[in-house]
Amino acid sequence: MPSPLQAKLAADSFVITAEVCPPKGSDCAQFLNVSRALSDQVDAINITDNQGANMRISSLAASALLIRDGIEPIFQLTCRDRNRLALQSDLLGAAALGVTNILALTGDYISFGDHPQGKPVFDLDSVQLLRTIDGLNNGKDMNGHQLSGSTTFFCGAAAAPDAEPFELSLIKLEKKVAAGARFFQTQAIFDLKKLERFKKATRHLQVKTIAGILLLKSAGMARYINKHIPGLTIPDIIIDQLAGAPDPAMKGLEIACRLAVEAAPLCDGIHIMAMGREELIPNIVETLKR
Template sequence: MISRLQQKLASGQFVITSEVCPPKGADCGEFLGKARVLKGQVDAINVTDNQGANMRIAPLAVATLLVREGIEPVYQITCRDRNRMALQSDLLGAAALGIGNILALTGDHISFGDHRQGKPVFDLDSVQLLQAISTLESGFDLAGNRLQGAPAFFAGAAAAPEAEPFELTLFKLQKKATAGARFFQTQAIFDPDRLAAFTTAVRPLSVKVIAGIILLKSAGMARYMTRHIPGLKVPDHIIAELEEASDPVAKGVEIASRLAAAARHHCDGIHIMAMGREELIPEIIKEIR
């Protein structure tokens, strides 16, 4: 089964995706409420996998709830918490439940999260996970055993257009493309010219680029991200805009809209990260439609 996201990208249509963080608990009412607001506004919704190494409900469960709602998910799956057996099992489970879009991630280290006493796994990394996905699609598991029904996925990987040195980033992305990545979803971008250079550099890989757009809610948030997220630096002029704004959230929407409009000329889609303010995503989308 070919996902709608895959179909739109293959036909050259510009796509818009977003993400909604799964709840820390079994009550998915608020999660589904946010997702329903975005239904028809975005082409797919990313479901994060214990983002920032903070424990939340299993992404496979909430991705399945989105499928039931008629909303196409992008199922994020990380290598931090599972060995190769569990990763393959979850991927086969996703296929059986009608989930086709996969974002393969290594995952934030457990020392950053809320269960620091836990033992990280990292049996595979993101490149090896992409290779595992390709192996499953060929009808076999990683041990060489034949599957009873092969899955079909639209697999993607993360990218950091503004990371330095870029040569090292490009080398890793080449490995991801060779391993089976069909799209790159980037970290938040703040420099459209850097995004243009990135897209040009990866064009020979024949991989679609979905640029990350983040809603900055305050100058403090922007400074925190610059300090703590590798490969991401919020420019001083954007921090100054937020600092001087009487309504920092409204200014954040304005900045995100501006960046999204500029990014549209250089990529195949955008991925909007609203960090808990998903109700504001339609405002950003309205500006670029």
């Protein structure tokens, strides 16, 4: 049986997803309160996996808590911290716990995070992880051994419409689809022309695209992203708008609402990354529904 998210996308329904970081600690009360408040606003909630290589509670455990509460998660799984044994074990555990939606990621490099002295794994990359998940869905592990019960994962992958040279990133996207990706969640969109280019270039892949909308807090945040986040560029005009605003945070919300509305005709859904300001997500959702 398909997940509700899978069924909505298959029916060509426009979906809204949002990202929530699990806590850095075992107290999940705030995480659950935020997720419950969003559950009526969005179709699924992405649970990040040690986002930015910063240690937090397991994305699998957090996804299972949402399942217990009747909230649909998208379980983000990165290759950075686990070898192929651990990845497959976590995936089988996710299936046993009722998790269906997976976003397969290579992962940010460990030197970016709060444990830079750690040893990265990267036994697999995102394409190989997608192939592994496809194998589990067909009842086999990576070495072709039969499983006692196959999985039914609905797999997605990350995409970067801003990435240059775009032709090279398109080759990687084609590999992800061939490996089993059925939807893309993109990095934050700030240039609608590049999203339109992305839509045209990926039409032959017949994969759903959920466009990322990032809630900026300040011009400083935007400049930091331009300097440190590969494949993502925030235009100077947006940075100037934030820098000149009496309330940069509210200007960031205004920009996010505008971009969401303008991006909607070019994609199959919107993915909202609020960066700790999840209470503002309903404002973006309401703007989209007008």
